[in-house]
Amino acid sequence: MRSDLRGDLQRCGIAAAFVAFLGLLAAVPAWAGDDPVEYNRDIRPILANNCFNCHGPATKKAGLRLDDRDSAVKPAASNAVPIVPGRPEASELIRRVFAAAPETVMPPPSSHKTLKPAEKELLRKWIAQGAKYQKHWSFEPPTKSAVPQVAGVASNNPIDAFLADRLRREGLKFSPEAEPHILVRRVAFALTGLPPTPAEVDQFLQDRAATTPEAAYQRLVERYLASPHYGEEMARHWLDLARYADTHGLHLDNERQMWLYRDWVIRAYNDNMPFDRFTHEQLAGDLLPNATSEQLIATGFNRCNVTTSEGGSIDAEWVYRNAVDRTTTVIETWLALTGGCCVCHDHKFDPLTMKDYYAMFAFFYSADGPALDGNALLTAPFLKRPTPAQEKRLAELNEQLAAAQQELARKRQECQYVDPAEAGPEAAKFAADPAQSFRAWLQSQRSNQGPGLPKEIVALLKQPKLEAEQQARLRNY
Secondary structure: HHHHHHHHOOOOOOOHHHHHHHHHHOOOOOOOOOOOHHHHHHHHHHHHHHHHHOOOOOOEHHHHHOHHHHOOOOOOOOOOOOOOOOOOHHHHHHHHHOOOOOOOOOOHHHHHHOEEEHHHHHHHHOOOOOOOOOOOOOHHOOOOOOOOOOOOOOOOHHHHHHHHHHHOOOOOOOOOOHHHHHHHHEEEEEEHHHOOOOOHHHHHHHHHHHOHHHHHHHHHHHHHHHHHHHHHHHHHHHHHHHOOOEEEEOOOOOOOOOOOHHHHHHHHOOOOOOHHHHHHHHHHHOOOOOHHHHHHHHHHHOOOEOOOOOOOHHHHHHHHHHHHHHHHHHHHHHHHOOOHHOOOOOOOOOOOOHHHHHHHHHHHHHHOOOOOOOOOOOOOOOOOOOOHHHHHOOOOOOHHHHHHHHHHHHHHHHOOOOOOOOOOHHHHHOOOOOOOOOOHHHHHHHHHHHOOOOOHHHHHHHHOOOOOOHHHHHHHH
């Protein structure tokens, strides 16, 4: 789970420069020079801001969707072809955006939107290059770029080389290196969410003086990664996505105990749990073979949804709402998609359909527990988790119990049972007491249909005639 923070947090000035770099990405003049025009980077923002409101997934005026290439390259309702790849002069889109007449120009004056000359030229260049569309960046296969060679960059981290190359092209430079006491503060907040103690600052300064800044920095990062506060800081972000809370969230908003799940997430980060296991145990820990109590606790992820027992609540409604909450949360956390839109319709942007959504929904709908929480601190099903000291004491008691049961079984084999209801001067007295007489117990249980007894015992009680071995099993029980 833990990314390679040891290598990524190399330079003192990297944080400030990286923020500047992200801001620059949106301002690249792609039409300058002969650089290829990219749909996601250069064209989608123009169309989204100016065109999709009328020619997008929700509203398809004139039968045209400019967000979909198949629609954009075929004739619209007017029989004009919006985009002719490679031929901007034949594309109705170019004719409209460059038009001067208010009844022809796009976007129309009524939209209160106007394309800048550079944006119009960018659209023309994009179509001339073939009008290549792209999926959302997260669905495009990542490609590895060659690390640029930039004079004066001594870092071994390729991120620095990409940043330096971009800053050079923009006429900018790296920020000055941070002072050591500022650097240790940044690392402490990034990895633990807490400021460094004076002793930690002193340790870092002494380490730098005794070795090298680079080696001291590596050890600084290692120390904070080993801190229990690292898991607390990382878990804080995950628990926000998992909708963790210590109350039910609705109506009375009364307390519920979920902190064992919270602590499980913290341990997962501190132990550097593999991400596949992190996923399996939270979504289906109870379905794993011989599931441990830790794996059962992990499934608290599915119990973090808001619950209620407000008067008038309908069970069937809340079984559905609970399953929707769990399905949507799984899609958002593990797929990074806004799956909730598919509760009502196919997704307008992400590649999800209602059918996809409810296929996943079926798992959570069929496995749901009680629909309402009963306004209880512990809503069933719940797990009781003893402390380490209690676990030790329980183990001792279980050993004593096992020994006592063995001794009882041995003595039972030695004894020849004689029902007091069938012999002796007080037989009549015992004949009506199920606690004293097996015969009385058998009659009592048969009359009452064996309430609260194990299934196998109830099955024996229903037999009209009992064999000797069956009677022995009932007597032993």
